[in-house]
Amino acid sequence: xxxxxxxxxxxxxxxxxxxxxxxxxxxxxxxxxxxxxxxxxxxxxxxxxxxxxxxxxxxxxxxxxxxxxxxxxxxxxxxxxxxxxxxxxxxxxxxxxxxxxxxxxxxxxxxxxxxxxxxxxxxxxxxxxxxxxxxxxxxxxxxxxxxxxxxxxxxxxxxxxxxxxxxxxxxxxxxxxxxxxxxxxxxxxxxxxxxxxxxxxxxxxxxxxxxxxxxxxxxxxxxxxxxxxxxxxxxxxxxxxxxxxxxxxxxxxxxxxxxxxxxxxxxxxxxxxxxxxxxxxxxxxxxxxx
Amino acid sequence: xxxxxxxxxxxxxxxxxxxxxxxxxxxxxxxxxxxxxxxxxxxxxxxxxxxxxxxxxxxxxxxxxxxxxxxxxxxxxxxxxxxxxxxxxxxxxxxxxxxxxxxxxxxxxxxxxxxxxxxxxxxxxxxxxxxxxxxxxxxxxxxxxxxxxxxxxxxxxxxxxxxxxxxxxxxxxxxxxxxxxxxxxxxxxxxxxxxxxxxxxxxxxxxxxxxxxxxxxxxxxxxxxxxxxxxxxxxxxxxxxxxxxxxxxxxxxxxxxxxxxxxxxxxxxxxxxxxxxxxxxxxxxxxxxxxxxxxxxxxxxxxxxxxxxxxxxxxxxxxxxxxxxxxxxx
Amino acid sequence: xxxxxxxxxxxxxxxxxxxxxxxxxxxxxxxxxxxxxxxxxxxxxxxxxxxxxxxxxxxxxxxxxxxxxxxxxxxxxxxxxxxxxxxxxxxxxxxxxxxxxxxxxxxxxxxxxxxxxxxxxxxxxxxxxxxxxxxxxxxxxxxxxxxxxxxxxxxxxxxxxxxxxxxxxxxxxxxxxxxxxxxxxxxxxxxxxxxxxxxxxxxxxxxxxxxxxxxxxxxxxxxxxxxxxxxxxxxxxxxxxxxxxxxxxxxxxxxxxxxxxxxxxxxxxxxxxxxxxxxxxxxxxxxxxxxxxxxxxxxxxxxxxxxxxxxxxxxxxxxxxxxxxxxxxxx
Numbered sequence: 002x003x004x005x006x007x008x009x010x011x012x013x014x015x016x017x018x019x020x021x022x023x024x025x026x027x028x029x030x031x032x033x034x035x036x037x038x039x040x041x042x043x044x045x046x047x048x049x050x051x052x053x054x055x056x057x058x059x060x061x062x063x064x065x066x067x068x069x070x071x072x073x074x075x076x077x078x079x080x081x082x083x084x085x086x087x088x089x090x091x092x093x094x095x096x097x098x099x100x101x102x103x104x105x106x107x108x109x110x111x112x113x114x115x116x117x118x119x120x121x122x123x124x125x126x127x128x129x130x131x132x133x134x135x136x137x138x139x140x141x142x143x144x145x146x147x148x149x150x151x152x153x154x155x156x157x158x159x160x161x162x163x164x165x166x167x168x169x170x171x172x173x174x175x176x177x178x179x180x181x182x183x184x185x186x187x188x189x190x191x192x193x194x195x196x197x198x199x200x201x202x203x204x205x206x207x208x209x210x211x212x213x214x215x216x217x218x219x220x221x222x223x224x225x226x227x228x229x230x231x232x233x234x235x236x237x238x239x240x241x242x243x244x245x246x247x248x249x250x251x252x253x254x255x256x257x258x259x260x261x262x263x264x265x266x267x268x269x270x271x272x273x274x275x276x277x278x279x280x281x282x283x284x285x286x287x288x289x290x291x
Numbered sequence: 292x293x294x295x296x297x298x299x300x301x302x303x304x305x306x307x308x309x310x311x312x313x314x315x316x317x318x319x320x321x322x323x324x325x326x327x328x329x330x331x332x333x334x335x336x337x338x339x340x341x342x343x344x345x346x347x348x349x350x351x352x353x354x355x356x357x358x359x360x361x362x363x364x365x366x367x368x369x370x371x372x373x374x375x376x377x378x379x380x381x382x383x384x385x386x387x388x389x390x391x392x393x394x395x396x397x398x399x400x401x402x403x404x405x406x407x408x409x410x411x412x413x414x415x416x417x418x419x420x421x422x423x424x425x426x427x428x429x430x431x432x433x434x435x436x437x438x439x440x441x442x443x444x445x446x447x448x449x450x451x452x453x454x455x456x457x458x459x460x461x462x463x464x465x466x467x468x469x470x471x472x473x474x475x476x477x478x479x480x481x482x483x484x485x486x487x488x489x490x491x492x493x494x495x496x497x498x499x500x501x502x503x504x505x506x507x508x509x510x511x512x513x514x515x516x517x518x519x520x521x522x523x524x525x526x527x528x529x530x531x532x533x534x535x536x537x538x539x540x541x542x543x544x545x546x547x548x549x550x551x552x553x554x555x556x557x558x559x560x561x562x563x564x565x566x567x568x569x570x571x572x573x574x575x576x577x578x579x580x581x582x583x584x585x586x587x588x589x590x591x592x593x594x595x596x597x598x599x600x601x602x603x604x605x606x607x608x609x610x611x612x613x614x615x616x617x618x619x620x621x
Numbered sequence: 622x623x624x625x626x627x628x629x630x631x632x633x634x635x636x637x638x639x640x641x642x643x644x645x646x647x648x649x650x651x652x653x654x655x656x657x658x659x660x661x662x663x664x665x666x667x668x669x670x671x672x673x674x675x676x677x678x679x680x681x682x683x684x685x686x687x688x689x690x691x692x693x694x695x696x697x698x699x700x701x702x703x704x705x706x707x708x709x710x711x712x713x714x715x716x717x718x719x720x721x722x723x724x725x726x727x728x729x730x731x732x733x734x735x736x737x738x739x740x741x742x743x744x745x746x747x748x749x750x751x752x753x754x755x756x757x758x759x760x761x762x763x764x765x766x767x768x769x770x771x772x773x774x775x776x777x778x779x780x781x782x783x784x785x786x787x788x789x790x791x792x793x794x795x796x797x798x799x800x801x802x803x804x805x806x807x808x809x810x811x812x813x814x815x816x817x818x819x820x821x822x823x824x825x826x827x828x829x830x831x832x833x834x835x836x837x838x839x840x841x842x843x844x845x846x847x848x849x850x851x852x853x854x855x856x857x858x859x860x861x862x863x864x865x866x867x868x869x870x871x872x873x874x875x876x877x878x879x880x881x882x883x884x885x886x887x888x889x890x891x892x893x894x895x896x897x898x899x900x901x902x903x904x905x906x907x908x909x910x911x912x913x914x915x916x917x918x919x920x921x922x923x924x925x926x927x928x929x930x931x932x933x934x935x936x937x938x939x940x941x942x943x944x945x946x947x948x949x950x951x952x
Contacts, residue, residue, distance in 0.1 A: 015402055015445060025638075182398035186461070189356050189390045190412045191382040204402050343808035450897050480663035481835055482872075485879035485893030492890065507809060514881040514891065537883065551813035553838030554884050555877060557861040560842040567817055568810050571778050 022284040029280020032273035036093075039270060043089040052080040054087040055238045063256045072262050075245075076252050081259065084240040085266055091241045092270060095155045095225040096218040102160025103217060107167030108203075108210065114168070115175035116198055122172075129168055137162040145233050155234065159221045170213050174206030208285040215278035219271035226267050242267050297469055297501045298332040298355065303364035305347075305354050309576070320576045324350040326525035327364070329602070334468070335495065337502040339516030339533070341509060341548070345572060347525040348505045352471040355503065356388050357381060368469070386416050389462040393474035395454035399446040405432070406442045408457055412465040431460040435490060452483035459490060469501045476511060488515060509552050513537055521545050524575055524583045527602050531609035541611040543590045582614065590615060623695070624651035625829050626675070626714075626797055631689035633667075633674045642901040644670045646853035647688070647926075652797065657823060657830040659840040659861070662850035665898055668833045671850075672799045676710050694796070712742040715790040719802040721782035725774040731785045732770030735792055742793045757788040761818060780811035784818070791822055797829045804839070816843055837880055841865060849873050852899055852909035854926055859935025867947075869929075869937030872910045874949040908939070916941055916948050 023029055042049075058078030066073045072081040114125040141158040148154040178184065179202070187197050228234035229243025237244055242263040249259030305325040308318045325347045332338045340348045354361045357373050366373045368388065373381065389412075392398035399408050406428050413419045419427050429439045435456040446454055455475065462470050472491065476484040492515060495502060506512050512519060513533060520530040521542065529542040540546045550566040568587045573579055579586050585595035592614070600619035602612040612619055629649050635642040645667045652658050660668045673679050675691050675698065691698040698709065710716075718724040726734060735757060736750035745753070751770075758766035761784040774782055783803060790798050800819065804812035820843060823830045832844055840847055841861060848858040849870065857870040868874035875894035881887070896913035899905055905912050907922040914921070920940055928936040929943055941948055 015447075182392040182394055183400045185353075185358060186390065186392065186398060186458075187411065187415070188358055189385060189388070190415045190465070191385040192411075192415050196415070201400055205400070343810060452897055480898070481837065482663060482876055482879060482894040483897060485891040486895070489891055489893060509809075510881040510883050513883065514887060534887075547810060549883065551809045552883060553836070553842040554882060555837035555841050555865065555880055556882070556884070557841045557844075557865055559884055560838075565813060565817070567813050571780060571811075572808075 019284040023280050026280040026283065028276040029284075032276030032280070035269060035273040036277065039086075039089050039273075040093055042086045043093060046083060046086040046090075050080065050083040050086070052083045054079065054084050054240050056080075063252060063259075065256070065258065073256065073258055075248060075256075075259055081245075081262060084245060085242070085262060088240040088242045088245060088263065089266070089270070091152060091155075091235055091239070092222045092225060092267070094152060095159060096222045096270075096274070098156045099159040099163065099221045100214045100217055102156060103164045103167050104210075104214065106160070107164035108171050110164070111168035111171030111173075112175050112198060112203065112206075115172040115179065116194060116202070126169075126172070129165055133165045135162075141228065142233060152235065152239075155225055155228070158228075159224050163217055163221065166217075167210060167213060170210055171206055174209060175202050178202050178205055209282075212278055212282040212285065215274060215281055218278075219274045222267065222271055222274075226263075295334040296331055297334045297336075297369060298503070299365075299367040300331070300351075300355065301329050301365045301367075303328045303351065303354055303366065304362045305350050305359055306362045322575050323525050323578060324575060325354060325361075326578075328522070328525075328527055330520055330527070330530060332469070332501050332503060335499040335501055336518070337495065337504050337516045339512035339519040340503060340505045340522060341507060341512050341519060342522035343507055343548075343572065345524070345575060346522040347575075348522050349473055351522070352390070352473050352503060352505055356385075356390055356471060358390075383416075386412070386418070386465040387468045388471075389465065389467040389469070390471045390473065391455075391458050391462050391475045393478050395451045395458065395478060396446075398458050399454055401446055404443050404445060405437075405449075405457055408446070409460045409464055411461065416465055418465060427464070431464055434463065434494070435460045436486075450483075451479055452486060455479060455487050456490065459487075459494065463494065463498070466498070467500060469503075471503045471505070473505045474507070475504075477506065477508060484511070491515065509548060521548070524573065524578055526583055527610075527612065528584065529609075529611045529613075530602065531611075532607075535607070535609050539609075541605065541609065541616065542584075542613050543588050543615075544584050547589075582612070622653070625654045625694060626831075627651040627690075627692040628671070628675065629690040629692065631671060631674055631691065632687045633670050633679070633684060634687050635684050637683065637902075640902045643853050643904065644684075644901070645674060648848075648850070648853075648855045650848045650855065650858065652829045652831060654796070654829055655823075655827040656846070657820075657832060657844050659832045659834060659844035659847040660850060661834060661837070661840050661847055663835050663898065665852075665901065666850040667853040668850050669801050672716065672801055672831065672833055675799070676714060676716060677706055678710075678716075708742070711738050711789075711795070712793050713795050714797045714799065715793070715795045717783070717786050717790050717798065717800040717803045719805050721779050721786060721806060722774075724786060725782055727774050730771050730773055731777070735770070735785070735789050738789055738792045753792070757792055758785075760791075760822070761785070761788045762814075763788075779807050780815065783807060783811075783815050787815070787819060787822070791826065791828070794826060795828060797831065798823065799831045799833070801833045802835070803832075805834075805836075812839075819843075837876060852901075852904060854909060854938070856910065856926075856939070857931075857935075857937045859931070863932050863935040867932060867935070868949070869931035869935060869942040869947065870910075870939045871914050871916050871941075871949055874947070875913075 056079060060078065061074050062076055062078045064070060064074045070080050072085065075081055110125065114122045140162055144154055144158045184197060184201055187201055225234055225241065226243035229241040230247045234243055235241040245263040246260050253260060303325055304327055307322040307324055309320040309322065310318050328351055330338060340351065342348045350359065353359045355366055361374055368384065409431050410424060410428050413424055413427060428442060432439055432442060437453060437456055449457065475491065476487050479487060488511060494500065504512060504515055516533050518531065519533050519536045521528045521544065523544050529536065529545050536545065540549055547566045547568050554560055566589065570587045573586055581596045581598050582600050585591040588595065594614050598621065600612045600614050601621050602610050603618035604610045605616050605618050630647050631645055632647050633645040635644050648671060662668045674686050686699060693714065698706065725731065732754050735754045736747060739745045739750045739753055740747065754770055755766045758770060763769055763781060763784055777785065804815050807815065816839065834840060844861050846859065847861050847864050848855050849872065851872050857864060857873050864873060865877065868877055878892045879894055881891060894913060899909055899912065908924040908926065911917050911921040924940050926938040928938055931937050931942050
């Protein structure tokens with residue numbers, strides 16, 4: 002007894018379907034392209050730019066935009082455009098790698114707490130609450146004192162204060178998925194807790210987590226810039242958009258563009274990630290399918 | 292234990308405790324979801340378990356499969372007491388005990404293909420691999436009336452009725468001898484229900500599988516069951532052979548249930564008297580004393596509010612728990 | 622006498638990314654004063670959308686009413702202004718929804734929700750509504766009305782919430798109530814209570830009732846006339862007794878034959894309706910039921926769904942039903 006196929010629609014996998022929907026969202030695509038361009042620029046800047054980020058040219062200080070220096074030079078004669086792209090490396094790296102730490106800690110903690118449930122879940126969540134209430138700045142200053150001003154410290158510091166949200170999110174997702182019949186069916190087949198978590202629960206909870214992480218990136222970028230601005234971030238001469246703004250502040254009346262260009266760069270990158278995040282959220286929402 | 296008795300449940304109870312508190316979790320209330328249920332199912336037989344929402348019938352099914360840990364009582368499968376087995380010992384037994392769910396949307400992992408879904412019992416239990424695995428999947432698909440080319444499709448590409456077929460194929464994969472069917476057709480359109488019921492019938496006949504058929508739909512239960520048990524607020528009110536129950540319902544609740552089901556025939560309906568129960572179903576946290584049904588029973592009298600009637604045989608395998616029948620006196 | 626409500630050739634389309642879904646594809650029905658009709662069909666047939674179209678409660682972005690008239694007491698509701706529609710909703714026509722969990726506002730007491738309707742339509746002040754609210758709660762059988770009107774929806778069971786919905790629906794003495802699957806989410810004994818209540822009230826107030834359901838039994842018990850819907854169209858309509866005794870359309874006949882009946886001897890095997898409903902994005906040509914129909918003839922693919930009379934007042938859109946003679950059996 003053969004039965005007629007249900008939908009006459011083309012066959013997609015779930016990720017494929019989400020990707021198609023994402024493609025339709027122009028803002029998200031624009032955001033993605035901007036990120037890609039900035040990323041490529043950041044990677045290839047040593048090959049493209051004739052200047053290094055630390056190369057000083059004391060004969061050419063505080064010059065406005067010109068053919069030789071499209072965005073001008075700073076107080077030490079360094080090329081702003083080049084420094085911006087080197088700074089992009091910092092921003093992108095911190096934005097993205099901090100998320101790796103966030104996922105590495107937050108996801109398992111939340112998932113474990115939700116799967117075990119009961120008193121253990123209760124205790125873990127109270128500890129998470131304590132972490133959440135802990136002032137981020139103090140933790141960062143502490144880490145800075147111990148680890149110094151390297152980029153790795155930035156990853157760690159920002160990651161360690163941001164994992165809490167992902168933990169809560171993954172716990173919530175897994176708690177609601179635990180109730181689903183397909184999980185009960187797997188238990189009825191004799192599946193172990195590990196199998197269920199890895200094959201059923203985590204893959205289905207990825208959607209909102211991916212979106213949350215994408216939205217976390219602009220926050221991390223901004224956090225790094227702010228920290229570098231107040232001096233507890235990246236050490237000079239390594240350019241970060243934050244410390245470029247601080248340097249620009251010293252000469253704000255002579256060359257206001259030195260503050261403006263990095264600020265615009267931060268804004269553009271954050272906006273690009275936000276558009277992408279919006280698009281991902283819409284694309285991954287199963288209810289909005291078709 | 293009889294030679295072809297496949298499931299025996301004795302005095303099954305399941306209480307859920309409601310707790311509150313930060314760390315210490317004080318118990319503030321207890322939900323008596325299942326409160327002393329006893330029945331038996333023979334090989335190849337279908338026991339219909341009817342009742343309304345909250346009566347505990349789904350909980351009974353889950354306790355049978357040890358998906359909930361029963362608070363008390365025993366569940367025997369082919370003579371073995373399942374409640375005494377550890378999860379590890381239970382694993383191989385699970386091949387023989389399967390379940391079909393009500394919700395064709397929630398019972399399938401949306402990220403699994405049909406092959407993944409149907410083959411999951413084979414993978415978890417290590418029953419088949421490689422070529423044998425693929426062949427078995429195709430065999431199961433055809434068995435439930437789905438075309439083989441649909442093996443790589445995702446649940447969202449199937450209709451509700453087809454998803455239920457996938458659920459049935461999955462339940463059959465490990466060649467079970469007993470399946471708990473938890474409202475398998477309630478979420479389907481009327482025109483599809485008959486298809487799935489026929490499929491369940493065919494499968495049972497072909498493989499000799501016993502069913503616990505849980506449903507609130509009395510017409511469907513009558514069609515597929517050999518014997519029927521009526522549940523209310525965690526206890527059994529009446530158990531009997533199918534024809535006997537529908538011809539001579541003894542318990543007032545059964546009578547009210549049957550009367551409440553509208554029959555698809557205006558002429559018949561125009562001449563039918565309906566028993567309309569008063570009041571709402573009491574809360575299982577605070578169940579009534581004596582006979583659980585007495586607060587809504589049109590025939591309640593003196594002992595009903597104080598003495599709990601026993602589920603007792605009134606003759607010919609027809610058991611009822613009601614003071615109207617002397618056998619129920621403790 | 623002119624019918625209270627006359628829906629004429631109503632068509633409502635969904636504009637989706639995949640294409641146009643003709644959720645309601647040219648349907649006509651009418652309800653007389655005090656009459657109870659049933660709009661019967663399965664999920665996706667368009668019955669709920671047609672009701673929402675009458676009250677113009679559709680989300681504006683993806684859905685449009687593209688054709689037809691809805692004459693209520695002689696006035697075309699589809700052409701009415703937004704202000705006039707607001708007066709009609711709850712005042713002249715009220716609706717009871719399926720899901721009692723979500724149709725009541727969880728942060729308002731039920732007394733407040735009932736009085737809200739009274740304030741809007743009867744121009745009563747909050748204080749004056751109290752007595753009326755108590756009266757209505759008593760009417761729908763909610764005990765201890767004075768105390769319970771200060772409770773919130775989550776304090777009530779599903780059946781009780783539906784009673785509250787009924788109270789809201791009748792509060793302004795509407796001429797027409799549309800009940801969309803009002804008892805699908807409740808148990809069968811509560812269903813009996815609610816429908817008996819609804820029948821009693823509609824009789825007493827002489828209110829017309831459109832009962833939207835997929836349940837053949839409910840239709841048989843409560844409806845005088847029935848309209849059978851399939852894939853956005855009406856395939857059969859007529860007095861309930863006639864339609865059940867002499868189904869004029871193979872879909873109706875198929876449904877009736879496939880349902881196990883408590884009052885008949887048990888069959889060893891059910892006769893299902895094979896196949897499944899068509900994909901709304903790609904409807905078949907001609908008669909929408911034709912891919913599943915065992916009686917199809919080549920003419921079916923060109924059928925435009927014109928009605929033929931089966932018996933007096935009883936019509937079917939099947940080209941094979943002429944003068945009550947059909948190739949399928951009578952029930």
